Amino acid sequence: MAAAAITTHPLPLPPSADPSYFHTFGTEVRGLDPGNLTPSQFKLVEDLLYKHSALLFRNADLSPEQQYTLTKAFDPSSESYGHGNNKTGGEKKSILHPDLKTIPRQPQVQLIGNGLVPEHEGLVNAQLKHPHHRTFHKTVVPPEDDLKYTRFYRWHIDAALYDLSPPKVTTLYALAVPQGEAQVCRYDDGTGDELPVPLGTTAFVSGKTMFDLLPPEMKSVAVRTTVKYAPHPYVWMAPAHALSTGLGLETEGLELPLNELPQWEEGKVKFLPMLWKNPVTGNLHFEVHPCGIQELLIAPLPKGASRDNDGASYPSGAHLTELKDVRDLVYKMQRPAIAPALVYPHDWNEKDLVIFHNRGVLHSVVGAFAEGQVRMFHQCNLAASDDPAGPSEEDIRKYA
């Protein structure tokens, strides 16, 4: 049989999306078997991923072993799951603990979803729980509206944010997708923003768009900022509550005190640039996991910066250590990019494989399932072999 032609197609956008923001974001790839790519086919896929941030393969057949091999190909010296193999399971207090079930023979691949799965790939009676905003947000959609209205659960990057480096890609493979009524995702932040979403969608926004939307004075701050994350951030944030948009936390003083965290060391605390440089396009992506942030370190304007005398924020640099200040500034920078017109909510079909550039997008679980709706996905990402690169000197000169 002759090999099918390899073609790419724009992702189908919902009516809510403004197509002008999606010229390069998202591509469906046809004519390739993602579980059996030749080295040259993989190079093509890798290039497409960095240019388009998210790739969709429909009707994919992918064993856990193949998914691991594919995921690893993006970072050949990576090895362990993005949160460390089974470490999340060991840290009972982590808010990630209930969401992940490890495939025994391929521990870098997690079974995620909803409902009781009697037998699957060596797992027996796996009780899956689709994360629900009521377990995390300060305010909730009233129970009587729960299957009609929903929230973004948590906008994030897949990353441990302590010790390990953020995975380059995440692969999500849909095995069982319950059919059901669409829901309306409410922002509930006083803006009236709402987004109609397919049941159990995964929502994506572009980190590039998040940066591009910033006014010049905020670009100047972004290009100079390093983000310090809390040690063991998912344990630290466990008692805290999220904002109604899922884009960060309320500041109520509920975070676990640092001396009550599992043992940690200063040298493993993550300091990451606010902007991550795309290795293929050179574009800057605003990549901050808003729930895990603890402090911001803003460098002074470089000598001869264009806005030297032009009212740039923090011209002499700053070290923001008050959580409220840190969160308010980051929220102001990130919120415009999660507006309904800028969100791509993927409408999952069984055997869809989505590969996303975890260092180029933010994503969120969305939706609420009824009892008995069984959803099964395989998810894989690998702690990277390095930390993401930040802006170049040229970028800093250009935007500072």
Ligand SMILES: [Fe+2]
């Ligand atoms: Fe995720």
